Amino acid sequence: MGTTMHAIRQTGSNGPSSLHWGTTERPHPGDGEALVRITHAGVNRADTLQAQGHYPPPPGVTDILGLEGAGLIEDPNNGTRPDGTPWKAGDEVAFLLSGGGYAEYAAVPHGQLLPIPAGFGLEQTASVVEVACTVWSNICMTAHLREGQRILFHGGGGGIGLFGIQLAKALGATVATTAGSAEKLATCQEYGADILINYREEDFAGVLAGCGGVDVILDIIGAKYLARNIDALAPDGHLVIIGMQGGVRAELPINKLLAKRGNISATGLRYRDREDKARVVRETVSNVWPMLEDGRIRCHIDRVMPAEQAAAAHRALLSGEVTGKIVLKLPGAH
Amino acid sequence: MGTTMHAIRQTGSNGPSSLHWGTTERPHPGDGEALVRITHAGVNRADTLQAQGHYPPPPGVTDILGLEGAGLIEDPNNGTRPDGTPWKAGDEVAFLLSGGGYAEYAAVPHGQLLPIPAGFGLEQTASVVEVACTVWSNICMTAHLREGQRILFHGGGGGIGLFGIQLAKALGATVATTAGSAEKLATCQEYGADILINYREEDFAGVLAGCGGVDVILDIIGAKYLARNIDALAPDGHLVIIGMQGGVRAELPINKLLAKRGNISATGLRYRDREDKARVVRETVSNVWPMLEDGRIRCHIDRVMPAEQAAAAHRALLSGEVTGKIVLKLPGAH
Ligand SMILES: NC(=O)c1ccc[n+]([C@@H]2O[C@H](COP(=O)([O-])OP(=O)(O)OC[C@H]3O[C@@H](n4cnc5c(N)ncnc54)[C@H](OP(=O)(O)O)[C@@H]3O)[C@@H](O)[C@H]2O)c1
Ligand SMILES: NC(=O)c1ccc[n+]([C@@H]2O[C@H](COP(=O)([O-])OP(=O)(O)OC[C@H]3O[C@@H](n4cnc5c(N)ncnc54)[C@H](OP(=O)(O)O)[C@@H]3O)[C@@H](O)[C@H]2O)c1
Numbered sequence: 265m266g267t268t269m270h271a272i273r274q275t276g277s278n279g280p281s282s283l284h285w286g287t288t289e290r291p292h293p294g295d296g297e298a299l300v301r302i303t304h305a306g307v308n309r310a311d312t313l314q315a316q317g318h319y320p321p322p323p324g325v326t327d328i329l330g331l332e333g334a335g336l337i338e339d340p341n342n343g344t345r346p347d348g349t350p351w352k353a354g355d356e357v358a359f360l361l362s363g364g365g366y367a368e369y370a371a372v373p374h375g376q377l378l379p380i381p382a383g384f385g386l387e388q389t390a391s392v393v394e395v396a397c398t399v400w401s402n403i404c405m406t407a408h409l410r411e412g413q414r415i416l417f418h419g420g421g422g423g424i425g426l427f428g429i430q431l432a433k434a435l436g437a438t439v440a441t442t443a444g445s446a447e448k449l450a451t452c453q454e455y456g457a458d459i460l461i462n463y464r465e466e467d468f469a470g471v472l473a474g475c476g477g478v479d480v481i482l483d484i485i486g487a488k489y490l491a492r493n494i495d496a497l498a499p500d501g502h503l504v505i506i507g508m509q510g511g512v513r514a515e516l517p518i519n520k521l522l523a524k525r526g527n528i529s530a531t532g533l534r535y536r537d538r539e540d541k542a543r544v545v546r547e548t549v550s551n552v553w554p555m556l557e558d559g560r561i562r563c564h565i566d567r568v569m570p571a572e573q574a575a576a577a578h579r580a581l582l583s584g585e586v587t588g589k590i591v592l593k594l595p596g597a598h
Numbered sequence: 599m600g601t602t603m604h605a606i607r608q609t610g611s612n613g614p615s616s617l618h619w620g621t622t623e624r625p626h627p628g629d630g631e632a633l634v635r636i637t638h639a640g641v642n643r644a645d646t647l648q649a650q651g652h653y654p655p656p657p658g659v660t661d662i663l664g665l666e667g668a669g670l671i672e673d674p675n676n677g678t679r680p681d682g683t684p685w686k687a688g689d690e691v692a693f694l695l696s697g698g699g700y701a702e703y704a705a706v707p708h709g710q711l712l713p714i715p716a717g718f719g720l721e722q723t724a725s726v727v728e729v730a731c732t733v734w735s736n737i738c739m740t741a742h743l744r745e746g747q748r749i750l751f752h753g754g755g756g757g758i759g760l761f762g763i764q765l766a767k768a769l770g771a772t773v774a775t776t777a778g779s780a781e782k783l784a785t786c787q788e789y790g791a792d793i794l795i796n797y798r799e800e801d802f803a804g805v806l807a808g809c810g811g812v813d814v815i816l817d818i819i820g821a822k823y824l825a826r827n828i829d830a831l832a833p834d835g836h837l838v839i840i841g842m843q844g845g846v847r848a849e850l851p852i853n854k855l856l857a858k859r860g861n862i863s864a865t866g867l868r869y870r871d872r873e874d875k876a877r878v879v880r881e882t883v884s885n886v887w888p889m890l891e892d893g894r895i896r897c898h899i900d901r902v903m904p905a906e907q908a909a910a911a912h913r914a915l916l917s918g919e920v921t922g923k924i925v926l927k928l929p930g931a932h
Contacts, residue, residue: 486852505855508856514850515850517846518839521864525869529859530860532859
């Protein structure tokens, strides 16, 4: 077994133009980690932030981009599946990472290995790991969305949004979503969204407050939407902020929050510790994987590109032209 | 039975000087309400706000001040105790109100009647209803405080604070508290507080962040402490805001909240609906009353005053000289 591999390397922090296909050392799995040969890596907006010099990896984690993917077990190193049976070399597998997905190999903590859902391929699975874990942990573990409640997803045409819409529908919620174009909203509707709001034309807070408010909001905008999100909440509602595309500081109207007994959480999957991530992965596999297997949730891949073209993938995502996910294909994929 | 009663009436909104002892109509219990002859009424900071023209009663509720008290059942109107046995005329009882406590009689929703804890008198019980329901609902039902965690109470020498310190200790938490004087902090320590911070001399956020942060904060200050409260939170911590003595709007550092996966809730007991209040009362009686009966929590009454002197009671509370609670004694009390 060689000691080098191909990967996307980053020089500087100028976004896409900092990314180059090159050679680097192959990772050595430590205690409690398997070595995986990657065939497909999911692209996330967080990766574009990291390429711009924001959102650094947690201490001790590789600076190679990439938070999710799928491939084949190269060395299980005693890892076991969620059902307790051992992983074996050659098994197909998906994984959640704190970094290192844009590469031919990754060392993956055992608790972050996920089985391939029945009927799914590696490419499809690579596109859902990060969004499934993020959406499940936030709308279920943090906000406890229940059947019959209403939820709002901002950016319904994005990776998180399209997945979230379907998961919330599968849980029996009524789903509202915002997006910036009629095309993206049409796709949101295809995947089940009930209330469609073009944020360039309508004030989402007015629309939603007008019909009684929403119980849960999964927000990716942060500062710019803080006050309006609180206006859009129903009594006892829960705003969960996972992205700050609209800034990191804003005035909080505490009196309005108190008047509706509102709740705000802000969370990040990447900085959870290993044990916590394993818990999220376990719950996601046991609750969300069955929804993938019976078709309640489908993956929506906008395009698949060779990993060498990661820079072009980032440019596409940043341009706003992408609906759903981009997947990178590593050289070893067939 | 007469149709009038004595009560504290409010003319204008100039605080204490608006309050006068006078005569008004006796309340008529509606469906699902008992009539109680009040012997003791608890005084709360919220009452001082209402007398200043802030914090109006919910729609349909009397404008007479007073959120809690104790007395004798005059007409049970088919109400039953938490254990299912019927309330009878003449029974001693305590109650939680949305308004109307500074009076000889009140109509009380059945779900807001509480038994008198064994070993407690009416005066003592009148002093703990509102704080017990508030502290239990916030630190347990909202923030899920667990054994071994750390909690911060701001204003530890106040009604909420002294009760909260004891309840949190009984639950096995480590308790930090702020107060504005060495005397109040000494009282907090007597009741079990572990970490004592004079907010006039020390920066609580610095002290607490320096020792790893706190899992739960029960905050009564609002805007002025928002940023510092977030600095003082431990990872996955929960800030619960129940008072806004320091203002109603402040900048929220969303990035800091996200970095520690923090949670913020803002709640008010008074505006919950009847069903919700009944649930809070039920949980409080079943969880907190045993702690009163076995001495794990004691009440701390600073002074008992005739109800006619409500204005003086408010002046005392506003001056900051009060530790714990003030109780008003109605003419019918012996
Ligand atoms: N904290 C965590 O654990 C975590 C995990 C995963 C993702 N995230 C964050 O979640 C966000 C979404 O991630 P993603 O991978 O789904 O990104 P994505 O695929 O790029 O989707 C983002 C979507 O937001 C829409 N959008 C942009 N401005 C908007 C606005 N003002 N109002 C409503 N929608 C707007 C964009 O399209 P249109 O403007 O054309 O509608 C786009 O579809 C990112 O900020 C990411 O960093 C956080
Ligand atoms: N939302 C709800 O459901 C609910 C229910 C009950 C009470 N509350 C609110 O909770 C708060 C406390 O009520 P209470 O009845 O306990 O009032 P209280 O008895 O008057 O106690 C308030 C305490 O806060 C202290 N304090 C004042 N400024 C402070 C500061 N900057 N930092 C720390 N402590 C400070 C005061 O004394 P020192 O300054 O001398 O230390 C006093 O002991 C009030 O704002 C009330 O409206 C809300």
